[in-house]
Amino acid sequence: MSDFIRSTSKAIILHEGRILLNRSLDVRRGMYYSLPGGGQHRFEPLEKAVVRECLEETGYRVRPVRLAAVCEEIWNSAEYLEKYPEYAHRMLHIFLCTLDETVPRHTPTEKDLNMLDCVWIPLDALDGLTLEPALLQGCVADVVHGTAPLYLGTQWMD
Numbered sequence: 001m002s003d004f005i006r007s008t009s010k011a012i013i014l015h016e017g018r019i020l021l022n023r024s025l026d027v028r029r030g031m032y033y034s035l036p037g038g039g040q041h042r043f044e045p046l047e048k049a050v051v052r053e054c055l056e057e058t059g060y061r062v063r064p065v066r067l068a069a070v071c072e073e074i075w076n077s078a079e080y081l082e083k084y085p086e087y088a089h090r091m092l093h094i095f096l097c098t099l100d101e102t103v104p105r106h107t108p109t110e111k112d113l114n115m116l117d118c119v120w121i122p123l124d125a126l127d128g129l130t131l132e133p134a135l136l137q138g139c140v141a142d143v144v145h146g147t148a149p150l151y152l153g154t155q156w157m158d
Helices: 046-058 078-083 140-145
Strands: 006-015 018-026 030-034 037-039 062-075 089-099 115-122 150-157
Touching: 006 046, 006 062, 006 140, 018 046, 030 115, 037 046, 046 062, 046 089, 046 115, 062 140, 089 140, 140 150
Parallel strands: 006 089, 062 150
Antiparallel strands: 006 018, 006 037, 018 030, 018 115, 062 089
């Protein structure tokens, strides 16, 4: 197992009452929806990482508004630990973002693992969807409307 803890920047991108999510599919979870974003590069500020990752995955340029939440994922699954050791422990820094409408949408250049596409979903239609990180399930509105960063806790994954 790696001693590495992966630092990631994720985005809650809101536009006209909708949130942009990566729609993904895998055998274990079936269809699920995740926040755009990904790994922070060495010496890269978190805010720049979220802008870069969103552009790569979705084609949209975003503007971080504020840090909205922090959580971590730690995997227990021996199979996952062996297959993806660099992802076995992740810190997720979730930023509330808006679209930079001065820049036209580009073609996405890099999809997330298991990602099919990105979709706009009304905020009030999130119930019943499987979200990642799982700790966001049922509290997206709290994160969006909060005035201080929210620590969501640790998600132990099997």
